[in-house]
Amino acid sequence: MPIQVLARAEKGRVLILPLRGAETLFEGYLRLQETPKGPRPKKFLINKDGDERYLQPEDLVRLLRKASAIYVARGEPVSEGQFIKFLEGYQLPHRKVSICQLCISEKRKFTPLDGKAIRFKGGVICQRCAAEELQREADFRHLGRAAKLHLARTLLKRRNLDDVLALLALERLDSDLTKFDEIPAAKEEDPMAVETLDLPPDLKASLLNRTESLLPVQAKAVRGGLLEGQNLLVVSATATGKSLVGEMAGIKNFLLGKGKLLFLVPLVALANQKYDQLSLYRDLGAKTSIRVGVSRIKLGKGKRMNQDLNSEIIVGTYEGIDQILRTGRDLGKVGTVVIDEVHMLEEKERGHRLSGLIGRLRFSYPQAQFIYLSATVGNPTTLAEQLGTDLIDYQVRPVPIERHLIFAEPRDKKGLLRRLVKEAAAMTSSTGYRGQTIIFTNSRKNCNSLSMAIPNSAAYHAGMQYDQRRKVELLFGRADIDAVVTTAALAAGVDFPASQVIFDSLAMGIEWLSVHEFNQMLGRAGRPGYHDRGVVYLLPEPGKKYQGGKGESEDEVALRLLRGTMEDVLPEYGEEEQQEEVLANAVVAGSKEDLIRLHKLTIGLDDLRSSLSALQDANLVKGIVPTRMGRAAAAHFLTPGEVVVIRRGLAGDKEPLEVAIDLEKFEDLYLKAADRISTTLRMQVSSRALHGSVMDLLSSEDLTRLDPKVREELLNFAKEFTRCGCPDSPYCGCPDRKASLKILNLRAEGMSPGRIIQEFSDNYGIYAYTGDLINYLDSVVRRLEAIEEIARVLGKKETAKEAKRLRERIEG
Template sequence: RWGFVDACPLCLSNQRLTELNPGNSVKVGDEKVCFSCGEKQLLKVLGSFCLYPEPVFKIFKPCFHRFRSVEPVLRVLDPRFKPSENPELTLVAKLPGDPQLTLSRFDSPELAQRIPANLSKLLRSWGVTELLPSQTISIEKGLLDGKNLLVATATGSGKTLVAEMAGILQVFRGKKFLYLVPLVAVANQKYMDFNARYGALGFRTVIRVGTGRIVIEEGEALPIREEQIVGADIVVGTYEGVDFLLRSGEKEELEPLGLVCVDEIHTLSEGERGARLSGLVARLKKLFPNTQFIFLSATVGNADELAEFYGHRLVSYSRRPIPIEIHIVVARSEQEKLRFLQDLVDGERKVVSSKGYPGQTLIFTYSRRNAHRLAKTLSGLGLVVAEYHAGLTYAERRAIEEAFLGQKLVAVVSTAALGAGIDFPASQVVFESLAMGSEWIGVNEFHQMLGRAGRPQYHDRGKVVLLVEPGKRYFGGQADTEDQIALKLIKSGLNPVELDMDVNQQMEQVLAHIASGTAKDFESLRDVMGITFGAWSDGRKELEKLVELGMVKVWGEQLAPTPYGMAVAKSFLSPTQAEKIRKSLKKPVLEVVVELNPYMKLFLSSKVFNEVSSIIKMPISQNLFSDSLREVLFHQYQKLEPKLSTKSKNVLTEIIKLFYACDCGDKPYCLCVAKKISLKLLEDRMAGAGPEKLLSKLAAIHLETYVGDLIQWMEEQIRYLEAIERIALVYGEKNVVSEAKKVRSLVENPAKGG
């Protein structure tokens, strides 16, 4: 028997017979070929565009398979391609929304008996008559019955309301509701939300973040000031701000405590901050054993293990109220990436949701300098765009937040490092780069940031776009390229929350447990260390060292902090830092505080830096103390010098002299320059200079910084000065106490005159 079959012509040319059918054929030009030959042709097409790496092929593969043709890939590679008009060509994944979102009414049989009448009435007054699945599951798991929960659900699934329902129920019963967050910016936002919502009911909300003491120029909006917790109903605070109360032995201020909500519990995995959060949670649980605890997170890869460790019931719900589309757009140059970014922002603002909200975009990039550049460039192209990062002042950040909420901005450009602290209701998130500083974005950070796309109350879908430049590395130490990272991020699941404290961190927590009264004897120390996540011993070994350092005293089985230990615990110092202060009490206070915390966020002037960058044509950091910039200044300058303008040459010569001017054996890689400039900044501040004046003084020596960073650093210096005061007082150094108080007072407000 014989007959006609469709065969792959490319296979035939290689003396193979591959029968074609609708399931295995694709189009290459006007011909149909098999998938295998089609993929080889796709590789050739990409090669003709100088796109050779395998990751690029994998990026285009979904488009190729979906349309069964090379032609759509050619459209994407066309210089006139507009990703906003052709989203089907760049789609690589879709996180589905709940197609049959089950909303539970209050009067349903499963909820009517569980929700108290006063809470039901309050929710209805807000227009809430139905609950999302994560909220219903939480109630079923005992949310309103005082049970401890770990709520690990997707961003936008209603986690905050879960905590608020339980918290306000405790307030109705005359107890306090404590809401903990990792960042001051988030605390400020939650405070304003809660104050507006619950103030109308007669409930008092206060904030505790431990900052906001720097007096700045008249007319500049100030951060929210802290108030007394006594008599408050709701306390919003950072982890450190609330832990200060416990370390100071003032837990009574939080009584009667009905509910503790720890937002972003995955912060446990973040090194020093994670260790301090772990210790804080353990102290709160031991000091308030009858209090309800709710942990919230959207990015815990081992939620079941974490819930088991803390003895919490797990609420897990992975589906989202609305779908999220994930796109990868390949750009062959920085210029093309910018063109695509303009198109995406402009295209999204024209998309109006069924709720009547125009689209807005949140753009993440790798540095503040680039955020500034992108915002300025996009604004120059007719789009209303602002930069947003931690280097801005509180007033600047608030103005941007309000403008975005008021639909006055079509986009905000931020740094990936601030991803966790951003709560803009954007319909689209664009990763202009996949770097975060000198590192690539981690999987958990990526999921945290993509979750910012789309809000059910505003949008019908969220859209996430990764702008990828094949072969791109932002810093020399990056092994992978941007296209490789893009594929890893979209294919990887969440990483587990893990913490392994180092010796100093564990010693700090043992001391804090004892100072707070959580550990009063060996048995209670062992108990609290048992619930200190990331601790690897029962605390005995660390206790011996603390006794040796004179920070803890032991009699029999009893434990107590010495006055020195109490000063160290209240100051959030590691034992190593504390000993450095104790041994430096004979030195001038300014010298000690600068030694402890020199100002490192100093940048070479943009004009000079841009000239250097254009000559060396390699990615370097603008930070004066970065390894990459020092490499250029100290090892490549002779090659660079002939190509520089006279002005830039003079500037760099003076800066290089500055680094070599010290007598330190580690020059030019020592911190002497940072300490020298830091000392001058503090002296100028004490003499009356405001932040803007300090910036102008730095500009005179061709250096730049951000006002927000400068203010934050001065806040940190105040805390170190207080630490010096406390330790000096313990050792009877009255002159040091007096000097530290005077310096602190002048740094806070030079107008006081000491």
């Protein structure tokens, strides 16, 4: 086989590689010298299997004359020019080639690039070497397989390893590199003029004050029978105008005397916003009221809102309206029921209650028009069949969304967020709106930390009081702040008109987001009429995992969410959840036939007979008729298991507060010094004060290594809450119970929520969010109300009186 020679100039010398096929015969290093005849060989050193020796310069010339081809790879310019003059002086034909710089430098291999070069450190390398370099960097950053494949595709698209490595190191951001894909905007259908709609004159005039033509999804709903009373499931992306679909039907039906409008949403924050919006129809003679789980905790302030059930429009949360049905009260003549966010049928904690509510409303108001609203779901046709409606499926966006992916280490996150928020705020849309950002993170602590680190931003989470959240809503709506940092759990809440959405985390608590939740959240980027496009950034942390995350790392989850298809809404509920809904249905039904019909109308229920049997064994129904205990349980949203807890507690002469704590403890207590303790002890201590790692710390000798004040606070906490005598103390649940009882006793003594938090902070170095504590106290009030009623059913009058007294004290 003929020999080929590859040469590459280095500083002061030339590397010579004789090649026979894929085999390198040896490494040679040539030093040239200038002579009157031009460059000539001075020294020629060869290295073969570690054995170094010099050859005569003539030997090199003979080798080159014998070679079937001489290839000159790009190298150090001065030495390369000198070597080419040498070849020309000996009339040795040669050809310049582009080869992989790493192959020749590190592997002594000849890899021609033939148009597939990757730029790297001022030179070019082959795809294999580039992939290996990228793999080493990805391994160093603990990236998962999916993330590595994504970066490999990015590299092949860009063909510049320096750029991809700089992106990983966040040295520079290039939108062409970070961009994962774009969800394009679709051309709108022929607009439907409001003037042509079959609407009462007053409603038409009201709509014309807002717009001259309908948005596509609205027009599609009208063509689908909206204004003729047809029941509809309207599936369309966020900010496409679904709400007006329900309003048009509801107000038309009211004006034609068909009955009132019920507009139901999952969260109090949404209900408050919708109450304000629908109150504008008072000019048409429609009084609006609200029915939500209004806090029972008296704080001496609060917005007064109409709660009269005789109103023509009733805005409510699911539970707020269901409570009316569960207690046998009548909503009057109902013409339209609008259920927003109906995909929450799939939600673990509340899905069964929404299903039960829908069934009870369909049974109680069969003549009403039902409009269900949802963002994209995986099985809209099946869901429409289950709900007994026609489907309006509008799967397009009015503005495009760019989706970007950046793998970011924790230390880089805040600086990156500041930069992205600042860049968005510096942009103005064609309609004159400045860019604003929603940042989703997975905890309230992160909300506060990030909002403090990002200029002109605000935290927004359920731990804040209503007036605090409302202030943030107003500031964002007026564009007085650039960003709001919120939790994923509040993603379905308020309506923030943002141009940009950033995912600081892809988790909700310790569980990864579902594809549906993810798309709901990113859909908030880009509002028609406000922004020309929406921008979404995912900032997954390489290698990060959560206990509930099924072994996936966050970088892998990011790619799964970006490529994922929407999950089907297929409600399946546990036995207790089904029994709760069957019991609530039994309260509404007037006969066995009614109960059977109600059962069929409630999505996700299995065998009626087995649920009734279990309820009868629990003394909650007799046949199909709810007992007094059963009616009390239904009215207070108690599961059969919770009824057992209350009955056992009362039978054991437990105090009402203890029974309430058996039902629900306050666990949202946080250790102020958690980060300092973790740093000092070089171990991870949870910020949750009742976490096992904190319990371990309280009983260890490590306390002596802590700051005296921190040590004193922890010892105070241990002394008051962990000394119980249980064999497995402090992991027996007593600390949770004692802390909850302390909170409730302080409230019963007249302390405000803020003062209770200050008490825990001063004595134990523990804090809580005011909103969380108010929500817990409110829940306890409702629990005590249930305990009071069940105590009366059981004939325990004194216990009922005590429950009432405590309830009133905690209410304030």
